[in-house]
Amino acid sequence: MLSIYNIIIKFFGFAIKIHSLYSQKSHQWIHGRKDIFFRLEKEITNNKNIVWFHCASHGEYEQVxxxxxxxKNNFPKDKILLTFFSPSGFNNVKKNNCxxxxxxxxxxxxxxxxKFIKLVMPKKVFFVKSEFWYNYMNQLSLYKIPLYHISCVFDRDKFSIFSSFSTEILSKSKHFFVQDKNSLEVLNSINIKNSSIxxxxxxxxxxxxxxxxxxDQRILEFCLDxxxxIFAxxxxxxxxxxxxxxxxxxxxKFIIAPHELNYCKNISKLFDVExxxxxxxxSEKNILLINKIGILKNIYKYCSLAYIGGGFGKGIHNIIEAxxxxxxxxFGPNHSQFIEAKDLIKINGAASVNNYKEFLSQFNKLNSSFNKKAVSDYIKDKSGATDKIIQHLKV
Structure with missing residues (x-):
């Protein structure tokens, strides 16, 4: 299975090089990794107490x-290295005090x-949610560097497809901080006990x-009257x-925030937007098109209802912010992998739709039956994961 995995990885690398010839995002993916080991060696070599956090994209960074x-507050002597798989994270997150x-x-x-592990030599590593990279995990294990997984979710049906290979990969990790009981049971079923909810x-x-x-003064001015x-x-x-x-x-009034900025051009052809x-x-226009990444989380408070995209594709995006x-x-029908979606539907805080007719029905229903207190209590009850992880690391 390892040989198949490595063939797939190499094929992906080749395919994205081809795709980069006509895709800006793929071009950024390739260009951003140019001379990366030279830059790593120049900036990081001889530094100690490096703790490495890895996120797939900007969304996972917002998660962590x-x-x-x-x-950083609890371990101020440690230095933080943050890596991304996707340009959406690398291009939109800047260095700060942490x-x-x-x-x-x-x-x-x-x-x-x-080469990466030998250069960086982190003392601890954190992979966020669904990031499982076998060769990195294997190297960390060989060097006995503890690897922690943050806010991960395991689905029993999908997990079983590659169970033996998955077990080999996951057994190399120090601890899994999972989101729910089902994920804990999946890990326990393959004899991985170093996990907690x-x-x-x-x-x-x-x-x-x-x-x-x-x-955000612009959003405030737009939403006043x-x-x-928001369609986010x-x-x-x-x-x-x-x-x-x-x-x-x-x-x-409407705010449209596309997941990918290159979609703005198409939306501008559909409507007369600001x-x-x-x-x-x-301006007297009633549609505001968000053509900037990283500000969506500050917009929801000005809106009365949110439609979150992705549910008619690979899966819904972040509904917790709204x-x-x-x-x-x-949101659309593809939400089975998101615990919060199921929970919010149960308490009349959200609705899933399969078509436009259902959207209209749920729009009217939620406007009249939205349980604000239940949603507020749910969000507060679900907080606290960060403190639990920090306390575990202090032991």
Whole structure:
């Protein structure tokens, strides 16, 4: 199985090089890794007490940023290396008082993993959510460097497909901080006992952001005179929902935030929009298009209801940010991997829809039956994962 894995990794590297010829994102993925070992050696060699956090993308960073901050507060002598797989993280997260270095993660080949670990020599490593890279995990195990997994979720049906190979990979890790009981039972079923239920660190990061009360004057000005509905993290697959609704409901104002910025051009052809980057308070347009990454989390508080995209594709995006700001939330059918989606549906805080007709029905239903107190209590009850992880690390 390892040989098959390595063939797949090498094929992926080759494929993304081809794709980079006509894809800006793939080009950034390739270009950002150019001379990466030279830069790593120049900046990191001879540094001690390095703790390595790895995230797939910007979304996973938002999930773990509060943990990084608390880790630095509790272990101030340690230096933080943050790596990303995707350009969405690398391009939009900057060094700060907690983060000392930010790099792309070199492709998980045996050669790259050996070279990376030998150069960095971290004292601890944290992989966030669904990041499982066999060659890196193997090298960390060989050097006896503890690897922790943060806010991970394991599905019994999907996990069993590669159970023997997965068991070999996961057995190399120090500890799993999982989100729910089902994930704990999946690990226990393959005799991995070094795990505990801590919940999802996203709740802590989101509540901390809300507590900071960062205002966005442009959004505030736009939303002042009408009820505002936000369509967030949307893809072309979500168009059959938001396109018709916006055109038929001029009594509202709308904010559209695409998941990928290159989708802005297509949306601009569908509607007469005001770009966030060019916002004019004198504008009479009722559609604001967000063409900037990293600000979505500060927008929900100005809105009355949120539709979160991705549910008609690979899976819904972050719904916790909208719910924590006490927005009723609607999303597409592909949400089975998201515990919070199932929980919020049960307490009348969210709804899943399969088509436009169902969207209209749930829009009206949630506007009248949204259980604000239940959602608020749920968000508070789910917080605390960060503190549980920090306390575990102190032992």
């Amino acid at each position: 940023n509060q943990l990084i901050s608390e880790y 983060i000392d270095w930010i790099f792309y993660l070199p492709l998980d080949t045996q050669k790259n993993a050996k 801590t919940g999802d660190t996203r709740f802590d990061s989101i509540l901390e952001n809300i507590k900071n009360k960062k205002e 009408k009820t505002t509905i 993290s949307v893809w072309p697959e979500d168009e059959h929902i938001f396109k018709k609704f916006i055109k038929e409901n001029s009594q509202y 770009l966030y980057s060019e916002f004019d308070t004198l 719910s924590a700001n006490l927005n009723p939330v609607i």
